[in-house]
Amino acid sequence: MTGTQHGDDREDEALARAAVDALIGQLALAPKPGLPDPRDLTARATRRDHGALRWSARALLPGLTAMAATARRTGEPSARLRTDLGAIGRSTEHTVALAGGGHRGALWTLGLLVAAAALRPGATPATTTAVAKQLAAHPDRRAPRRPTRGSTMSARYGAAGARGEARAGFPHVRRALTALTGSRAQGAPEPQARLDALLTVMSTLQDTELLYTAGPVGLRRVQAGARGVLEAGGTATRPGTEALSALDTELTNRAWSPSGSAPLLAGALFLDALGGSGARGTARPAPTHPHPGISP
Template sequence: MTDMANARAPLPGGNASVTADAAWRSLLDEVTTWPKPGLVSHVDSGSHTDMTAETFRKSADAISPFFSDLYRCGFHGGTLPALREIGLAAERHMLAATGGVNTHRGAIWALGLLSAARGWRDASGDTASCCDIVRKVWGQAILATPADPASHGGGTQRRYGAGGARTEAAWGFPTIRSVGLPALHQGRQLRPGDQQAARVQCCMALIAVLEDTNLLHRGGREGLAFARSQARTFLDDGGVGNAAWSARAARIHRRFVARGLSPGGAADGLAICLFLERQDR
């Protein structure tokens, strides 16, 4: 049987649908987080003129079934090309749902790999994290595959030498693990019971450190440096532990919008953190 045939074989236990539901919920939690600098939310469209929160909801609905397929592909030991085939099908459904707007290409890549890793782990009985499984099962193949030259990430990689989402995934999402998840947990400690605040803390922490190819594409090195500086100042002044955190984050949001900056890599990183937490639970 081919990888794709194996990928669609029925599985007991329902973990494929559980994984897809976790991805869907994580994407919706990301878009309903505010204020995230320059990013689309239920409050406004940030630095974007071609998409709204409703666009993201339609996209999440369209792509969520493919995370089940990616789980199954990983469960049956699928190769990176087999995963990519499913991911490209998810992209086509995303574009059909959004009228051609790229809302979740980065999330399809990252959450797709992690969904496959969850399947691989369930089949093998491995106790490693999903991040480690991505690195050891598909990491070398990811590094050996050239970036898509038509994508923003591929273009900025050539221009600035930025590794971006491909490198982060190949090495097992080290920034997510060392920065994103700890910041999410810290946000909950600073604002107990306020999940919105915890997600803003996570997003700001990722903006402060990521070499975000979305920011490089929109603002070059200057834009990336500005974004990192703004996020770092927010964190250094107490983050969401500051009594005025929401107003301060909203001001940073407006500064990003004025410059046309959108840290899409940090938005994807937030969704990844939320997804990984749900897998652990």
């Protein structure tokens, strides 16, 4: 193997590691209303054990590395590359299932973004999401033709769903990234900046999982609750923290999970880890105590 090949391999794995670190950083945040977080060490609140989710997140690394390598070799966001990414994704889903499961939405989001970053090294986040949009526009001709919860809810209510989000160039990933940098600029600590970014996504996303479990009325209620936290000043303020706690309690009691928002935050954290110029890097480390008063 040549030195160039060694360098390419390292770059592919670096992108994949940044994506996995971003996912683990998303998992580390708390309190996340209705979503798995470090309080769920025994699946108390969301029925998803947090330790198991962290473990299975690491099982994404080989697949994401393969996606980056395949994109780099292909060179363009072509239909052929889209088909290859789909095949790698289905294989990776199987591996993740053996490791404990979960993260299907994160694999979709991060897989496209990792491939786009490999296609355009050094690109800005806007360019990376635009390339991901080109990839998502191609159909995966080898994908199984069976309905999913997301596709069923998209058809019933006209929601964009995960595929629509990607085909639009991940607008909620970009919104989350803008909210993240804005909260930091206003002096919010990193955990609260990330929570504000998550709530920004929740406030407008037509989450198909919420549509399935809570219906349109429940979705609007969750969106309004997320907006209420932000309008109260965000999670770095006392009124915002109180509003967040109330939303968290309501979603936990109702067993409503805005699970479509979490992968999009992970996507934003991945782009953030690459830097504003798109330079390769590693994700910011997850804080030891993600939120005041909450320990992992």
